[in-house]
Amino acid sequence: MSLLQNLMLKRFxxxxxxxxxxxxxxxxxxxxxxxxxxxxxxxxxTDAIQGDVQRIFYIHAPMAICCYLAGAxxxxxxxxxxxxxxxxxxxxARCSAEIAVLFTTLVLITGSLWxxxxxxxxxxxxxxxxxxxxxxxxxxxYLMLRSYxxxxxxxxxxxxxxxxxxxxxxxxxxxxxxxxxxxHPEGIIDSATGSPALPGSMLAVFLLGCLTMLCMYMxxxxxxxxxxxxxxxxxxxxxRSLSEAEAVALPxxxxxxxxxxxxxxxxxx
Amino acid sequence: MQQDLGFLFVAFAxxxxxxxxxxxxxxxxxxxxxxxxxxxxxxSLSSAHPQPQGVPxxx
Numbered sequence: 001m002s003l004l005q006n007l008m009l010k011r012f013x014x015x016x017x018x019x020x021x022x023x024x025x026x027x028x029x030x031x032x033x034x035x036x037x038x039x040x041x042x043x044x045x046t047d048a049i050q051g052d053v054q055r056i057f058y059i060h061a062p063m064a065i066c067c068y069l070a071g072a073x074x075x076x077x078x079x080x081x082x083x084x085x086x087x088x089x090x091x092x093a094r095c096s097a098e099i100a101v102l103f104t105t106l107v108l109i110t111g112s113l114w115x116x117x118x119x120x121x122x123x124x125x126x127x128x129x130x131x132x133x134x135x136x137x138x139x140x141x142y143l144m145l146r147s148y149x150x151x152x153x154x155x156x157x158x159x160x161x162x163x164x165x166x167x168x169x170x171x172x173x174x175x176x177x178x179x180x181x182x183x184h185p186e187g188i189i190d191s192a193t194g195s196p197a198l199p200g201s202m203l204a205v206f207l208l209g210c211l212t213m214l215c216m217y218m219x220x221x222x223x224x225x226x227x228x229x230x231x232x233x234x235x236x237x238x239x240r241s242l243s244e245a246e247a248v249a250l251p252x253x254x255x256x257x258x259x260x261x262x263x264x265x266x267x268x269x
Numbered sequence: 270m271q272q273d274l275g276f277l278f279v280a281f282a283x284x285x286x287x288x289x290x291x292x293x294x295x296x297x298x299x300x301x302x303x304x305x306x307x308x309x310x311x312x313s314l315s316s317a318h319p320q321p322q323g324v325p326x327x328x
Contacts, residue, residue, distance in 0.1 A: 056276070233306060
């Protein structure tokens with residue numbers, strides 16, 4: 001068991017949930033979230049073309065960035081698992097995949113809610129939207145594969161491949177707006193000049209949104225990883241108590257077996 | 270314009286509600302798993318230190 005894993009288990013099983021760190025991070029995330037909402041509605045200027053609905057950008061784009069981050073963590077932790085065979089990295093990978101599904105789902109939903117008033121449609125088979133949907137399917141597939149494979153080490157080994165596939169799709173999602181002609185607007189960094197293509201006030205709220213979503217990702221990871229480690233601990237204890245019970249029951253069965261005559265199903269009256 | 274604001278509010282509400290719902294579910298599962306773990310720990314402690322025969326357990 002790694003040092004980090006020991007620390008997390010010790011902290012959690014000390015019967016003190018929610019721990020100080022989790023509570024502090026939750027408070028910071030909530031405060032930043034309120035600031036982002038305030039900034040998006042009150043501070044950032046209204047977009048001249050799209051109007052107020054453009055303010056969805058301040059949660060949509062930061063969530064998309066966190067989705068990239070979650071995907072990168074899935075692949076990196078998976079590869080670390082393969083290198084070290086430490087199941088803690090696998091816990092990190094599977095928790096991050098679940099959170100990647102949550103973020104990608106929200107990106108697709110908020111994108112649709114933005115697309116309807118601006119493009120006049122909920123969905124278009126546009127390069128950015130399609131590659132993002134593929135990313136969503138990859139992470140849902142990752143979680144399904146794990147649940148079908150069952151056994152922890154086998155599931156960990158095979159799912160690394162899907163995690164890496166997801167990580168390969170991330171750059172494709174990012175550059176899709178430059179490679180293909182799409183409805184989706186280009187990124188906030190101007191590819192020609194390399195500087196942000198946003199006015200200062202919009203950029204400030206966007207960066208605040210990114211910080212909020214980063215804290216949200218860390219908070220979700222913190223609680224989700226703890227849950228998985230705790231589940232593993234419960235499973236281990238259950239297995240141990242079951243083997244102890246079997247060890248006690250087996251001699252007793254042996255005594256009973258000698259006392260009672262064996263009867264095959266064919267001889268039963 | 271009002272319809273646009275509706276989309277905007279729904280987007281923010283859906284996002285934050287999803288995060289809170291996920292956190293709530295995980296927290297519930299954490300509490301339940303914590304209880305299960307404590308029960309198993311108590312069980313293993315009591316099996317490791319059984320009461321002597323003939324002595325009634327303490328209330």
